[in-house]
Amino acid sequence: MRIAVIGGNGQTGNYLLPLLVNEGHEVISVCRGNRGYFREAKEFESVREVHLTRGAEGFEQEIAKLGCDVVVDTICFTKDEAQAIATALMGSVAHYVAIGSIWIHGHAVYVPLEEGECRTPTDEYGKGKLELTDYLMQLWRSDGFPATVVHPGHIVAPGFSSIVGPQGNRNLGVVEAIRDGREVTLPNFGLETLHHVHAADVAGIIDAAIRVGKPTFGEEYHAVAPRAITLRGLCEEVAALYGKEARLRFVPFDEFAKDMLEQEAADTLEHISRSPSCSAAKAQRELGYVTKTTMEMVAEHLTALGML
Numbered sequence: 001m002r003i004a005v006i007g008g009n010g011q012t013g014n015y016l017l018p019l020l021v022n023e024g025h026e027v028i029s030v031c032r033g034n035r036g037y038f039r040e041a042k043e044f045e046s047v048r049e050v051h052l053t054r055g056a057e058g059f060e061q062e063i064a065k066l067g068c069d070v071v072v073d074t075i076c077f078t079k080d081e082a083q084a085i086a087t088a089l090m091g092s093v094a095h096y097v098a099i100g101s102i103w104i105h106g107h108a109v110y111v112p113l114e115e116g117e118c119r120t121p122t123d124e125y126g127k128g129k130l131e132l133t134d135y136l137m138q139l140w141r142s143d144g145f146p147a148t149v150v151h152p153g154h155i156v157a158p159g160f161s162s163i164v165g166p167q168g169n170r171n172l173g174v175v176e177a178i179r180d181g182r183e184v185t186l187p188n189f190g191l192e193t194l195h196h197v198h199a200a201d202v203a204g205i206i207d208a209a210i211r212v213g214k215p216t217f218g219e220e221y222h223a224v225a226p227r228a229i230t231l232r233g234l235c236e237e238v239a240a241l242y243g244k245e246a247r248l249r250f251v252p253f254d255e256f257a258k259d260m261l262e263q264e265a266a267d268t269l270e271h272i273s274r275s276p277s278c279s280a281a282k283a284q285r286e287l288g289y290v291t292k293t294t295m296e297m298v299a300e301h302l303t304a305l306g307m308l
Helices: 013-022 042-046 059-065 079-089 124-143 173-179 199-212 231-241 253-258 262-272 281-287 294-304
Strands: 002-006 026-031 048-051 070-073 095-099 147-152 154-156 183-187 196-198 219-223 247-251
Touching (some): 002 013, 070 199, 095 124, 095 199, 124 147, 154 199, 154 294, 173 231, 183 231, 196 199, 199 281, 219 281, 231 294, 247 253
Parallel strands (some): 002 070, 026 048, 070 095, 095 147
16 A cells, blocks of 8 residues: 655654555655654665645645555644645545544543543643544544544653653653662652553554554544553662662652752643553554553663663
């Protein structure tokens, strides 16, 4: 099949493009052309790049002109963007796969959350992802538009981008502190949760949905590790990687925030106020795909950074 990946040089695309090439597909990476791939893979030599910018006049029509069987859209963020691309592709594409987010969920009642539960996002990003998801699901029911939406957790692309770490923000200085046996402060009791996913697993779930085809139309799938992890648990597991025990101190969030940079404290609050714990069962059951554990991807990331 001919498959276009919009945002093909991003975190997910760097894993998805080689996967699709190895399966014998004709692969097109749609990107702005202002950066290369962060992974080294011979398969990129077989990928055709098309340089387009979302938001530019005629973007969606240019995607349609590519004549693809499948379009994977990793950079769709709003209902308006989904509506524009769906209108351009209606009747000409066999499968459209969009990236959503677990941020479509609000505060959980029961955990782990299934895809259809607690769809009450708390910020504009989550609201945009929910609106585009609901639009695409309805468009399948009303007009037969063959859409699937994949909802990633906190994406880990080892060695490339920073990860959401043991304090619920992206400051990996806390890992160095754990490694060196220094005390680490956590907000509250450290029992709030994070839910990561390896970029390779986001790609793998997309690929599995493409292979399964029609049964995934009008369906949503979480792309997350098999289980969420607590801040405290992540500290303890990271310490174990270094053969040590974590030295932890727990304080109320307001006290915790006083010792943090303003942005880091805001990032922590953003994550712990949600404390996501999402079910990976549907992707396992319907797509036959099992994701990596949190510590598998964290260890890979720290190794790539030369920290392990």
